Amino acid sequence: MxxxxxxxxxxxxxxxxxxxxxxxxxxxxxxxxxxxxxxxxxxxxxxxxxxxxxxxxxxxxxxxxxxxxxxxxxxxxxDIRRSGHILEKILYISFFVIPQYLFIMAFRLIESNFKVAKHAVFMDINPGIVKIKTELHSNTGITILANSITLTPGTLTLDVSKKLGETYLYVHWISVETLNREKAGEKIKGDIEGWLKKIFW
Amino acid sequence: MIEYFFLLLGELIMVFGTLGILRFPDVYTRLHAATKCDTGGAMSILIALAIISEASPLIRLKFLVLAFLIALINPMISHAIARGAYKHGTKPKVVVDMYAWDNP
Structure with a gap:
């Protein structure tokens, strides 16, 4: 290019x-x-x-x-991906995807609360703004991913830049561990992006 | 019995969130404390209220709708505040700032 x-x-x-x-x-x-x-x-x-x-x-x-x-x-x-029959899709979303997502996000939220309490007491912060890449393209998928990143421990989404099939997120990280884009993406996104890619485009 | 556990957990989270707002150095790290602790504390207090109240189950479900709306709206508000503060010119106290590299 x-x-x-x-x-x-x-x-x-x-x-x-x-x-x-x-x-x-x-x-x-x-x-x-x-x-x-x-x-x-x-x-x-x-x-x-x-x-x-x-x-x-x-x-x-x-x-x-x-x-x-x-x-x-x-x-x-x-922005929902086409896959399978509609009845199968409704059952899959309402009985498998949404409970799994809510359950794991609840535990992530509690973990992030304890982490903020730990940072507030001991003040061992090392903040920085890093840039990560996502493989989602639709507006709904990027919105849900950014909101989930805000609720997971130690990260806060600052801005999104969307250009031509490539989407980057700017994330404020309260204790920077790595500057490599792939490793930081793995640490920040976790497996949320994989679940979202099953449903959203 | 479990409802008092949820109430105590919510209040504890709120107290530590306030401590974080008071002690952190700049806007963005304070937003961390505000967003996460408000969301977690308010959600657990609402779950405790949904268990305590003696109404019909459809009315208790409204508490869960409230909790869902809080979890939906709170991160968006924090994102809007952080982006607005950056555009206004508040410089963050950070070790690395990749947002300033790309938007000089």
Whole structure:
């Protein structure tokens, strides 16, 4: 890439971006699956918030959330990877991915609280801002990864730079252990990125 | 019995978070203490309240929705504050600053 002549580089970037966009379009979910997923999320939220399981309440809620999900199906489910049947996907996400993610993030959160308490008492800090690379491309995936990095011990996401198929995160690390990009990425991201890559594009 | 354990854990985490806010040197390290300890403390107190309260289960689930919203919103707010502080020109006290290398 560095030896390409200057006048060819923009054209090459154009071609790369088009290839990326077309593979992304080919891997999207079909429309009716997006509508069904959005409807399930909105309807469960309605049921919990209204706290009322009479038949007419559920009927009104179901109709209203169906109309909303027919309009807004792109907002939540745009970046989900296509894989398998929709029923299999719903069961896999709601009974396997979300409990595993919540369980391990809860223990990470408690560990990070104790680590902050230890740093506050002994003041053995060595802060620095490092740059790591992620292999996620979609907005939803990067957002969830950045928020998870903020909640894991000792790290805080500062900014994201997204260019042409490569995404970098700037992370404020409270005790810098290594400056190598791959090792720092492994230490900071852990296995969160692997789980997110199964679902998000 | 387990609800009092959750309450005590939440208050302990909050106390150490406040100590961290008071003792750390600059904005970014203080944000570490604020974000993590607020999220963990508030979530464990909410879980304890969901166990203690004697309402129907659907109403108890609302506490868990609150905990989920806190876990969703708190990191975003801290990210916004940190980025805004950096753009405003607050220099961090760090050993290495790769963000300044790329954005001179």
């Amino acid at each position: 560095s030896r390409v002549p200057f006048y060819l580089r923009e054209r090459l970037d154009d071609v790369k971006q088009r290839v990326l966009f077309e593979t992304y379009e080919a891997q999207k979910l079909p429309k009716w699956e997006q509508v069904v997923l959005t409807w399930i999320v909105l309807f469960s939220f309605w049921t919990i918030i209204s706290a009322n399981v009479k038949v007419e309440n559920l009927l009104i809620g179901g109709l209203a959330t169906l109309v909303i999900s027919l309009f807004m199906y792109e907002m939540l489910t745009e």
